Amino acid sequence: MTSTNWAGNLNYAAASFHRPQSVDELSEVVAAAPLARALGSRHSFNHIADTTGAHISLERMPAELTIDQAARTVTVNAGARYGEFAERLDAAGFAVHNLASLPHISVAGAIATGTHGSGDSNPSLAAAVAGVEMVKADGTLVVMRRGEPDFDGVVVALGMLGILTRISLDIVPAFKVRQDVYENLAWSSLADNFDAITSSAYSVSLFTHWGDEGITQAWRKSRVDAAADLDDRFFGATRAKREMHPLPDVSAENTTQQLGVAGPWWDRLPHFRLGFTPSNGEELQSEYLMPRRHALAAVEAIRGIAARLRPHLFVSELRTMAADDLWLSPALHEDCAGIHFTWRQHIPEVSALLPLVDAALAPFDARPHWGKVFETDRDRLAELYPKLPVFRDLAARMDPDAVFRNDFVDRWIGR
Numbered sequence: 001m002t003s004t005n006w007a008g009n010l011n012y013a014a015a016s017f018h019r020p021q022s023v024d025e026l027s028e029v030v031a032a033a034p035l036a037r038a039l040g041s042r043h044s045f046n047h048i049a050d051t052t053g054a055h056i057s058l059e060r061m062p063a064e065l066t067i068d069q070a071a072r073t074v075t076v077n078a079g080a081r082y083g084e085f086a087e088r089l090d091a092a093g094f095a096v097h098n099l100a101s102l103p104h105i106s107v108a109g110a111i112a113t114g115t116h117g118s119g120d121s122n123p124s125l126a127a128a129v130a131g132v133e134m135v136k137a138d139g140t141l142v143v144m145r146r147g148e149p150d151f152d153g154v155v156v157a158l159g160m161l162g163i164l165t166r167i168s169l170d171i172v173p174a175f176k177v178r179q180d181v182y183e184n185l186a187w188s189s190l191a192d193n194f195d196a197i198t199s200s201a202y203s204v205s206l207f208t209h210w211g212d213e214g215i216t217q218a219w220r221k222s223r224v225d226a227a228a229d230l231d232d233r234f235f236g237a238t239r240a241k242r243e244m245h246p247l248p249d250v251s252a253e254n255t256t257q258q259l260g261v262a263g264p265w266w267d268r269l270p271h272f273r274l275g276f277t278p279s280n281g282e283e284l285q286s287e288y289l290m291p292r293r294h295a296l297a298a299v300e301a302i303r304g305i306a307a308r309l310r311p312h313l314f315v316s317e318l319r320t321m322a323a324d325d326l327w328l329s330p331a332l333h334e335d336c337a338g339i340h341f342t343w344r345q346h347i348p349e350v351s352a353l354l355p356l357v358d359a360a361l362a363p364f365d366a367r368p369h370w371g372k373v374f375e376t377d378r379d380r381l382a383e384l385y386p387k388l389p390v391f392r393d394l395a396a397r398m399d400p401d402a403v404f405r406n407d408f409v410d411r412w413i414g415r
Ligand SMILES: Cc1cc2nc3c(=O)[nH]c(=O)nc-3n(C[C@H](O)[C@H](O)[C@H](O)COP(=O)(O)OP(=O)(O)OC[C@H]3O[C@@H](n4cnc5c(N)ncnc54)[C@H](O)[C@@H]3O)c2cc1C
Pocket: 006, 037, 038, 039, 040, 041, 042, 043, 044, 045, 048, 049, 058, 078, 079, 099, 100, 101, 102, 105, 106, 107, 108, 109, 110, 111, 112, 113, 114, 115, 116, 117, 158, 159, 160, 162, 163, 164, 165, 278, 279, 285, 369, 371, 372
């Protein structure tokens, strides 16, 4: 029985653990459970996936990879991890538009929380969902497709509407990416050139420890078909001559290849390689997405409290992402910038800092990542999600007996 999340910072409270091997078996488990919750690859840092009832993992469901060339979609089993099917998709000549920093997460878990990668033109991974199949609380199977009235509510749904069994994702022609890391980008340079920096590649990630040195590493992931030759200088930063890890003293062996070597999308868009543990040991994560017009002011706000954060922080990462239309997506209707924190696993100290971070970012309409640790004002959160009442109605219709409820969603989504 699985009792902790991936980071080991919390124990799940589930009374039972199920690994059905077919949709029929899954339906039986769900229909018999007064309380249930799907578990993905357990990479969330808070109690979003928890339940006191039946925990259901899809890891034993049959693998699937069905490419519909005409519709430009791939259909996968919902519990599949991106890294498990990406290579086969590539071999068939296709790609998904983007990936998160690690390929180890399940598709269902990623889309349920609005997980994203980076890139001015790249919306969240959930935005690529063209259709879903799920088992509802009464054990019946429903299929929903993009364009149907409630569809924008069912994709980023925090596991509240049913257990997703199959997911269809938009695909694009496979592409190659090169990754180049630049060191020491000054704060002033970021402020003067923010748009030029974030649009300088298909996906850009900026790592910082919030010190006077500014951005310690800028990771540029450029499509090879679009990339011109890259200069050794990048807005005052210097191209690294060796492979880098975002943390200064950590070996780069678990990071995806850099130094401008072209490779397939699935082996460059994530920062970390599938075969390795993507972390410097125990950690916690928090992240806020805010309209990108507020990005620089938000960065300044965090710099203002950085001295208090730094003793508990491994590193922060700034990314950008395009708007989507998904009701509970942190990037709803606004092109966004994200400020991410990889904390040391100092649980009491980090817990005490979360309200400080939230208060610093609140003036910028910042929405917390659903799968990471945060503390916020529930009324403010409700204001930031204008579709919340409609989503609550949808949840009440699809799950009238509140089978998929837990304390986390009761607190932040309400009934
Ligand atoms: C090292 C690390 C790096 C990360 N990098 C990024 C990043 O680059 N970008 C980013 O945005 N986030 C990132 N995250 C956060 C991560 O993407 C999210 O927490 C994501 O939800 C994890 O997916 P999972 O499969 O582990 O889901 P879980 O944590 O297991 O579950 C998350 C939610 O999904 C629901 N769920 C899972 N399966 C199903 C299903 N079949 N049907 C319905 N609901 C389901 C669960 O009930 C729960 O509500 C990172 C996390 C870690 C640990």
